[in-house]
Amino acid sequence: MDAAGLLTAYERMAVIRRTEKAAHDLFLQGLVKGTTHLAAGQEAVAVGASAALRPDDYVFATYRGHHHALARGATPQECLAELMSRATGLCKAKGGSMHLTKAATGMLGSYAIVGSHLPMAVGAAWSARLRGTDQLAVAFFGDGATNIGAFHESLNLAAVWKLPVLFVCENNLYMEYTPIADVTAVPRPAADRAPAYGIPGEVVDGNDVMAVEEAVERLARRARGGDGPAVLEAATYRHFGHSRADPAAYRPAEEVERWLAHDPLDLARGRLAELGVAEATVAEADDRARAVVERAVEAAKAAPPPEPREALADVWADGGAAWRT
C-alpha cells in the first residue's frame, strides 16, 4: 500500500468512523429504532481487506457490519437511511442495522445469527470455482463465532474442497459482555483452530490497515491460485459497547485506554506522516469524510418512510408474497 492508497484507506476509515458516530447519535435521538452494533475501532479490518479484494469478490459479514458495507461500496446515506427506516435505505428499510447488504458490489449480506454466514461464503467460493472464475469469498466474523458448529463445518468443507475463501475473524476480545477467553479452549480462537483443518492460520494487527491489506492480499493470492482457504485473525477492539446503550462497564479501564491509544485512524495518520503526506492533505480527507456523512444524515432525515405495500413485496422472486390461492 503506497501513500496514495493509504490516504484513500484513511479517508474510508474516517467515513466509517463518522457514520458510526452518526448512527450512535441518531439512536440516542430516537431516530434509529431497534439496535445497532457499531464497528468504530474495527475500521481497519474492513478497509484493509477491501483494499486487497477485487470488485467481483464476495463479502459476507455480521450484524456488526456497517464497516463492511461501507468499505464495500454502500454509501453512508444508504446505510443511515436503512437504520432510520427510510424508503431510500439500502434494504428498503426491511433489513435494518443488522442486515446491511449491497449485492451489486459483492457485499452479499450481514447476518445476525452468529456463524451462519460462514457456510454461505464457502458456497460462494464453490460457485466461483464451478463457474471457472477466480473470484474470492471472504467471511468476516467475531471471536465468539469460533465456538459455534457452523464455523467447524465451514472450515472443514472449504479445506477439503480447497475453495478460494478467507475466514477473517475480528477478535475484539469480547462476545456480548463475556470475554472470549473465558469460554474458549485456546488463546487464539480462530488462528489456533486452523491446523484442525490443515489450513494456514495467521494473526494480524487488525488496527493496522496496511498490515491487514498485506495479509489479505497474500492469502487471497494463494486461495485464487488453488491452494485453498486460510484463517486470518485480526486483533482489534470496539470503541462502543456491544450494542445500543451498552456502556461496556465489564471492560477494564486500563484495557480500554490501551486500545484507544492503538486507534486505527491514529495509526494510519502516523504512517501517512511517515510517508511524507502533508497534514493538510489528511485534514482535507477528514473534511471530505465529515461532509459526506453530514450530507448523508440530512438526506436520510429528509427521506420518506417506505410505502406500506412494500411489506408484502420481495418474499418471492416474482416480487410478491402470495403463499396460497
Added chain:
Amino acid sequence: MDAAGLLTAYERMAVIRRTEKAAHDLFLQGLVKGTTHLAAGQEAVAVGASAALRPDDYVFATYRGHHHALARGATPQECLAELMSRATGLCKAKGGSMHLTKAATGMLGSYAIVGSHLPMAVGAAWSARLRGTDQLAVAFFGDGATNIGAFHESLNLAAVWKLPVLFVCENNLYMEYTPIADVTAVPRPAADRAPAYGIPGEVVDGNDVMAVEEAVERLARRARGGDGPAVLEAATYRHFGHSRADPAAYRPAEEVERWLAHDPLDLARGRLAELGVAEATVAEADDRARAVVERAVEAAKAAPPPEPREALADVWADGGAAWRT
C-alpha cells in the same frame, strides 16, 4: 489387564460378535425390520473401554451401538428382543436397533443423529461435577461425526469447563459408503482436532482390547482428577457393510483382508495364549457365548409383541401421552 480380565473381555467380545451375527441372520430371515448397523469388528472398543469404567459412569453411543449396550450390561436377549419388536425388548420395542439404551447400568442411549450425543455426554459430565461425584461420561462416535458442528461445540465446552468426559472416536475409515479421508481436512479426524481445544488427542489400536482398556483407564483417571476431557481415536473396522444389506462393495478387497486378519477376537485369543491360558479355557468361553446368544434368540422369538396401548405410553413422565384437555 491380567489373564482373567482378558478372558472376561474375550468372552464379552464373543457374545457381542455372536449377537451381531444373530442380528444379521434374523434380519435376513425377515424377523428384524427396519435397519441395523452392526458393530462386528469393533467389539474391542466397547469392551476395552467398559473394562476401564466404573458402574456409575455414563456411556452415550450411536445407532451403531449394540456393542456398547452389550458391553455395558444389556443382555443379548433384551437387545435381540428389541430388534425383533418384542414386548421384552430393551426399550419395549419402541426404540429399535438404533436406540438401544440401558439407563439402569449407565448406558444412557444410542442416538441416530450423527454427533447429537456428544453434548449430552458433556452435560452428564457437568452434572457429575455439579453433584460432586467423580463419575465420568464417555461418548462413542464414528469418524464421520467429527465433521459435524456438535462435535466442535462439545469439545470446546468440555475443555473450557474441564469436565470429566472422554470423546472416543471409532474410526472405521468409512462414513456410510464414503471414505472419511475424502471429506476430512486432516488425517486423524478426531485426534488431530484435539489441539484445537487444548486437550490431549491420542490414537489407539481399536482392535486391541488391552490397549483400549489401558488408554481409557489412563485418560479416565486424568479426567476424574479434574484435568479435563480427552480425545481417543480408536482405529478399527466394521466387518459388515454400513447397514442392513449393504455389501460394502466400495471397500478394496486388500483392505478388508488386512483388517479381517487384525480381528479383535483373534488378537485377544493370541494374547490369551501368550499369557498361558489354555485353549480349552478359551473354547469354554466361546461355548458359553454361543449358548447365551442361542438362548437369547429363542427367548426373543418366543416373546410376545408389545401391547397396542404401549404406543400411547411413555411420552411424559406421568407415563402418558396426553397433549390436550
Added chain:
Amino acid sequence: MADVITYREAVAEGIAREMRRDTSVVCLGEDIGAAGGVFKTTTGLHEEFGPERVWDTPISEQAIVGAAMGAAMTGRRPVAEIMFSDFLACCWDYLANEIPKVRYMTGGQVTVPLVVRTANGGGLGFGAQHSQATENWALTVPGLKIAAPATPADVVGMMAAAIRSDDPVVFFEHKALLATKGAAPPPGHVVELGRACVVRPGDDVTLVALASMVPLALKAAEVLSGEGIEAEVVDLRCLVPLDAATVLASVCTTSRLVTVEENPYQGGWGATVVSIVADEGFGLLDAPVRRVAAECVPLPFADALEEQVIPTVDKVVMEVLRLAAY
C-alpha cells in the same frame, strides 16, 4: 417484594424461587452470569447462587441445550437460556429429535426435566432474524411442553411449574412484554401448565390469544365493547398441554371464535385450535372461524412496514366486526 413487578423481574424471580427450593436447579446460557443476561432476565442469580449454579457459556447453542439434556438425564434440573427464540434453529435437533423423543424411544427409561427459556416475538425492532414467534416450531413436535406467559404473575407461577416438571418445557418469554408490570405473585405461587385463563368474560365472541397478543386482544375487546360487542378473551398460556376444554367452553357461550396470533398464518397454533373447534365444536359455531395472524412474510424492520404485517388492535376489531355482521 414490591406489590408490582415487571415481567422482566418476574423471570429472574421465578428462577430464583426455584433455585432456593431445589439445589438441583442450575442455569446455563450466554451472558447470563455476572452480566445478568442480555434482557436482564437473570439479574441477581449469579450474585445469589454463584458461578457453580449460574454458568456462562460460549456461543454454542447445540452444546448448551445438549448439555442441559445430558444433565437432566443424570439428576439435575437445568434451565438453559437460548437468548433469542430464533436461535432455537441453531439447536433444533435437540428440541425436535432428542429431548422430546428420548423418554419414549427408551421405553420410559429416562426423564428429561429441563427448561429451555428464550426471548420470543417481535415488537423491539430487531428485524427478521431476532423477532419471530417460534412457539409454532415447537408445536410440530410431540413431547415438548410449551409455555408462553402473558403477565408477571404467570411468569413466576409457570416458571415454577416448568422447573418442577419432570417433562421438558420450552418457556417463551415475550420480548415486548418484558417492561410491562403486574401484580407480584405471593410466595409459593404455581400455575399448573395446561390451564388457560379467561382474562375477560364476554358473551358475543371468543378471542383466543397467547403472550403479547393477550393485552392486544384485551384492548380490542375494550374497543368492541364500545360497539356493543362483548368479547371473551382466553389467555391460552400454554400450547402443550393445550387447554382445548376452556376454548370449547367459551365457544359454547359465544358461538364465535377468533384467534389472535403474532405468528404468520401458515402453520400457526391458531390453526390447531381452530381445527379442534371445527371438529368437536362444529355444532356450537354460528359463524366462520377467523384467525387474525401475521402476514406470511419475514418481519420487516421499519415500523411502517411491521404494522402492515403483525396483528394490531385495529385489525382484530375489524375482523370481529365483520364476523359479527355474518
Added chain:
Amino acid sequence: MADVITYREAVAEGIAREMRRDTSVVCLGEDIGAAGGVFKTTTGLHEEFGPERVWDTPISEQAIVGAAMGAAMTGRRPVAEIMFSDFLACCWDYLANEIPKVRYMTGGQVTVPLVVRTANGGGLGFGAQHSQATENWALTVPGLKIAAPATPADVVGMMAAAIRSDDPVVFFEHKALLATKGAAPPPGHVVELGRACVVRPGDDVTLVALASMVPLALKAAEVLSGEGIEAEVVDLRCLVPLDAATVLASVCTTSRLVTVEENPYQGGWGATVVSIVADEGFGLLDAPVRRVAAECVPLPFADALEEQVIPTVDKVVMEVLRLAAY
C-alpha cells in the same frame, strides 16, 4: 425410457433432466456421488455429470445447506440432499432464518434458487429419529416453497419446477413411496408448484392428502365407495404455494372435509387447511371438519405400535363413516 418407472428412479430422472438442460444445476450431499445416494435416488448422476456437478460432502448439514445458499446467491442452482428429513433439524437455521428471509430482508437484492431434497416420512421401520413427516416444520416459515409429490410423474414434473424456480424449494421425497411405480412422464414434463390435483372425483366428502397419504386416501375411498360414499380425493402436492382454491371448490361440492396427515395432529398442515375452510368455506360445510392425523407421540419402532400411531385405511374409513352419520 420405460413406460413405467419407480418413484425412486423418478427422483434421479427428474434431476438428470434439469442437469442436462441447465449447466448451472449442481448437486451436493452425503454419499450422493458414486454411491448413488443412500436411497439410490441419485443413481447415475455421478456417472453422467461427473464429480464437478455431483459433490460428496462430509456429514455437515449446516455446511451443505449453507453452501448451497451461497452458491444459489452467486449464479448456481444447487440441489442439496439432506439424507433424512429429520436431519433438517441439524441445519434448521438455514431453512428457518437464512434462506427464506434473505431476499426479503435485503429488499429483494438477492434470489436463492435452490432445492433442498430430503427423504421424508415413515413406513420403513427406521424409528423415531428417521421417520418423521417434517414438512410441517417448513410450513411455519414464510419464504419456503414446499413440495411433496405422491407419484413418479409428479416427482419428475415437480422436480423440474423446483429446480427452475427462482425461489427456494424444500422437496420432500417420501420414503414409503420410493418403491412404488407409475407412468413415466413425457419429456419436458413440468408440474407447476402450487397446483393441487383431484385424483379421484366424488360428491360426498373431500379427502385432502399429501405424499404417502394420497394412495392411502385412495384406498379408503375405494372401501367407502363400497359403502355408498363417494369420496373426492385431493392430492395437495405442495404446502406452499397452498392450493386452497381447489380444496374449497371440492368442499363446495361435497360439504364435508377430512384431512389425511401422516404427521402428528398438533401443528400439522391439515390444521392450516382446515382453518382456511372453516373461515372462507364455513357456509359450505354440512358437518364437522375432521383431521385424521398421527397420534401426538414420537414414532415407535414396532409395527404393532406404529399402526396405533399413524393413519391407516381403516381409520380414515371409520372417521368418514362417522362424519357421514353426522
